[in-house]
Amino acid sequence: MNIKLLEAFLAVIDHKTMSAAANRLFTTQPNISLMIKDLENYYSTKLFNRVSRKLYLTPEGIKLEKYARKVIADFKEMNEAMFNQNKIIRIGSSVTVGQYLLNGYLKKLKTSMQNVEFEVVINNTAEIEKLILNNRIDLAIVEGKINSKNIIQIEILKDELIAIIGYNYPLEKDVKKLSDLELLPWISREEGSHHRNQFEIDMNERKIHPQVVFRATNLETIIQAVENNYGFAIISKIAAKEAIKKQSLKQLNFADYSCPRSIRYIYNRNHDGDLIVSQILDCINNKL
Numbered sequence: 001m002n003i004k005l006l007e008a009f010l011a012v013i014d015h016k017t018m019s020a021a022a023n024r025l026f027t028t029q030p031n032i033s034l035m036i037k038d039l040e041n042y043y044s045t046k047l048f049n050r051v052s053r054k055l056y057l058t059p060e061g062i063k064l065e066k067y068a069r070k071v072i073a074d075f076k077e078m079n080e081a082m083f084n085q086n087k088i089i090r091i092g093s094s095v096t097v098g099q100y101l102l103n104g105y106l107k108k109l110k111t112s113m114q115n116v117e118f119e120v121v122i123n124n125t126a127e128i129e130k131l132i133l134n135n136r137i138d139l140a141i142v143e144g145k146i147n148s149k150n151i152i153q154i155e156i157l158k159d160e161l162i163a164i165i166g167y168n169y170p171l172e173k174d175v176k177k178l179s180d181l182e183l184l185p186w187i188s189r190e191e192g193s194h195h196r197n198q199f200e201i202d203m204n205e206r207k208i209h210p211q212v213v214f215r216a217t218n219l220e221t222i223i224q225a226v227e228n229n230y231g232f233a234i235i236s237k238i239a240a241k242e243a244i245k246k247q248s249l250k251q252l253n254f255a256d257y258s259c260p261r262s263i264r265y266i267y268n269r270n271h272d273g274d275l276i277v278s279q280i281l282d283c284i285n286n287k288l
Contacts, residue, residue: 001042003075006068008035009047012055013065089276090119092131092140096236097263098122099219101157105141105284112283116276124190124217132268139267139277141284143236145198150269156284157263160237161199163252164244166229178257179208185231186210190217199234199259223249238263 011021012032019029040047047061057065093102098120106118121128121137125144131137132151146153163181165171175181181203189197203209213231216222222233223240227248243249265284271277 002038003072005035005039005042006072008032009039009064010068010072012036012048013057017055087115087276088117088119089139089280090121090137091280092121092123092128092137092142094125094128094140094142094144095122095217095219096143096239097141100236100238101263102141108283108286109280113279129266132266135268135270138271139265139280141263141265143261143263145201146264146266151266152269152272154265154281155262156265156281159261159263161197161234161259161261162237162240163199163232163234163254164223164226164240164249165232165252166227167247167250169229169232175252176255178203178206178254180254181210181232181252182208184210185213187222187225187231187233188212188215189222189234190215197234198261202257202259 008021008025011024012018015021015024018032018036022029022032025032036047043060043064045060046058047064048055049058050056091102091106099122102120102122106120109116109118121131123131125142125146128137128140128142129146129148129151132140133148141156143159163175165175165184172183173180175184188200210232214225216225219235219239222235223243225231226233227243232252237251240249240251244251265281267274267277
């Protein structure tokens with residue numbers, strides 16, 4: 001059954017003649033006649049009687065009209081719901097990005113892409129990478145290391161991993177080299193973050209192993225612990241910026257080491273060329 005046959009049938013009823021129905025549907029009178037004939041053949045019944053050049057519905061036509069109007073109304077409602085619905089985009093974010101940058105990015109996206117709804121997942125980079133590869137999220141913004149070659153990475157912002165300590169922490173000696181961190185207690189991130197953190201990877205390769213006093217998944221908890229002089233932590237410079245500014249934290253600088261990195265926009269290679277993926281990147285980079 002073609003929905004257009006029902007539309008033609010109702011147009012003839014509403015506009016009294018086949019020629020008027022043809023004008024309404026931007027077609028020809030012979031085409032309307034053919035469509036009515038097809039509908040009658042489909043149901044093996046006559047739908048109109050012609051009396052004195054006027055059309056009158058048969059009992060079968062009256063019955064069909066009731067159902068046809070409901071079908072057309074439901075069809076229109078379905079199309080409106082499907083074509084006018086907001087597209088849902090699933091965005092992933094690593095912890096630092098989620099806490100310090102994501103709200104700003106989402107504000108830009110919601111202003112530029114008003115017919116899109118965003119679902120957000122925040123986790124460590126290792127878990128976000130799994131979600132991207134399994135198509136559980138569409139794209140993500142992360143700062144940690146990505147291992148898979150099936151994920152495209154685009155830098156959107158420069159960052160740096162730094163070691164921080166409480167501003168008034170009682171250092172027994174100046175920290176000048178990376179190996180000096182072994183003299184300090186360490187407040188570390190959770191294991192999922194640990195092996196994606198380039199600073200920590202580099203320490204391990206240099207056989208530098210500070211003593212971990214505790215681990216935390218929440219970045220604010222780590223910062224508060226450092227501010228209370230429980231030890232040092234390795235975090236994003238973006239995350240430490242405000243606390244350093246207000247002098248509750250200070251950065252430890254090393255003559256033999258620094259750890260620049262980037263905030264990156266990532267997505268599954270299978271989505272390369274996807275218009276929405278490109279639009280979101282352009283929006284984040286202020287091209288929209």
